[in-house]
Amino acid sequence: MKKILGWIPALVVCGGVLFITQRFMSARHPQEPIQKMTRFLMDTYCIMQVPGDASVRDSMTQAFDRLEEIDKKFNALNPTSPVYRFNHENSPITDPEIVGLVQTALDVSAKSDGALDITVFPLVDLWGFYGSTPHLPGDGKIQACLKHVGWKNLAIEGGKLIKHRPDMALDFGAIAKGYGVGEAVKVLKNCGIRSALVDAGGDLYMLGTRYGKPWHVGIREPRGTGVFGGMKLTDRSMATSGDYERYFIKAGVRYHHIFDPKTGYPAHGLISATAITPDPTLADAYSTALFVLGAERALKLVATTPDLECVLVTEAGRVLISPRLQKSMAMTDLTLAGQTGK
Numbered sequence: 001m002k003k004i005l006g007w008i009p010a011l012v013v014c015g016g017v018l019f020i021t022q023r024f025m026s027a028r029h030p031q032e033p034i035q036k037m038t039r040f041l042m043d044t045y046c047i048m049q050v051p052g053d054a055s056v057r058d059s060m061t062q063a064f065d066r067l068e069e070i071d072k073k074f075n076a077l078n079p080t081s082p083v084y085r086f087n088h089e090n091s092p093i094t095d096p097e098i099v100g101l102v103q104t105a106l107d108v109s110a111k112s113d114g115a116l117d118i119t120v121f122p123l124v125d126l127w128g129f130y131g132s133t134p135h136l137p138g139d140g141k142i143q144a145c146l147k148h149v150g151w152k153n154l155a156i157e158g159g160k161l162i163k164h165r166p167d168m169a170l171d172f173g174a175i176a177k178g179y180g181v182g183e184a185v186k187v188l189k190n191c192g193i194r195s196a197l198v199d200a201g202g203d204l205y206m207l208g209t210r211y212g213k214p215w216h217v218g219i220r221e222p223r224g225t226g227v228f229g230g231m232k233l234t235d236r237s238m239a240t241s242g243d244y245e246r247y248f249i250k251a252g253v254r255y256h257h258i259f260d261p262k263t264g265y266p267a268h269g270l271i272s273a274t275a276i277t278p279d280p281t282l283a284d285a286y287s288t289a290l291f292v293l294g295a296e297r298a299l300k301l302v303a304t305t306p307d308l309e310c311v312l313v314t315e316a317g318r319v320l321i322s323p324r325l326q327k328s329m330a331m332t333d334l335t336l337a338g339q340t341g342k
């Protein structure tokens with residue numbers, strides 16, 4: 001569903017973030033082989049790279065299998081998942097893994113004043129973003145729908161997830177990919193792998209180094225075909241939320257898939273928000289939250305959250321980098337030439 005809307009440059013197979021130095025690596029450095037595997041999961045291309053010879057591929061397959069398990073479990077559209085039953089039949093969720101991820105999401109909801117809200121399912125559904133033809137609903141319908149949205153109506157009691165309103169429903173789209181990346185990395189580590197780059201459609205984790213050098217990654221230009229702002233990272237995750245992944249344009253206005261849960265409309269102000277932090281689940285959750293908050297509130301949240309950094313692109317094409325990131329990790333090749341507009 002995800003990649004069929006909007007525009008997709010041929011070069012870019014993953015979401016907001018992509019590698020800028022890995023291409024043709026093996027050919028250029030035959031003494032430094034990289035194993036690369038791709039699977040389409042979680043509505044996007046997931047790519048894993050592990051330095052080493054073919055013997056690491058078994059471990060990569062195991063990591064992908066774990067990612068696939070998470071995809072099935074957290075997919076609200078999968079009728080066999082407990083999430084689907086919770087959404088449609090109001091049965092409480094007892095699976096500790098799901099309850100744990102909901103708790104993480106609720107923590108970020110509280111910190112971001114509800115900018116991240118995994119109860120947006122009815123909104124995403126109303127706007128048609130679960131199908132292939134999203135559309136602009138009437139304002140009355142949007143306002144009525146907002147009554148069914150609200151993270152404060154979820155509760156975890158005795159390890160069980162319940163909802164205070166039966167018409168509420170969960171959507172893990174803003175957090176499950178990051179969680180999946182973290183779990184895949186755990187599998188790789190358990191298999192003895194010390195270096196890897198795992199990417200689930202723009203949710204990345206850089207484990208260790210690539211033959212002694214930090215992984216070099218870039219952020220996708222929101223209105224271009226390349227990258228801007230290269231960064232060298234090790235044992236870090238990076239996730240980007242943007243208005244270019246799934247959208248439609250009506251009467252010159254771009255409507256995309258990341259909603260402001262307070263208004264019921266797509267969030268505006270930023271066109272791309274990248275979060276950088278050690279934990280991939282949090283990187284994913286915060287990239288969405290920062291996008292919804294807009295530049296000023298996003299930078300405030302980052303300033304008060306330990307270990308969280310960001311790179312934001314405003315509607316006017318300004319690139320804002322959190323002050324600690326400016327000091328500690330030099331961004332390279334920061335160019336975003338005239339790329340605004342719809």
Ligand code: ADP
Pocket residue numbers: 015115116117118119120124171172173174175201202240241242245257258259260261284287288292
């Ligand atoms: P992507 O999935 O494109 O990488 P995100 O991580 O920001 O981007 O997740 C966006 C998805 O999360 C949407 O497709 C939708 O399913 C869901 N979503 C939209 N708005 C919100 C929100 N404010 N809080 C939580 N989930 C959201």
Ligand code: MG
Pocket residue numbers: 173174175239241283284285286287288
């Ligand atoms: Mg996210």
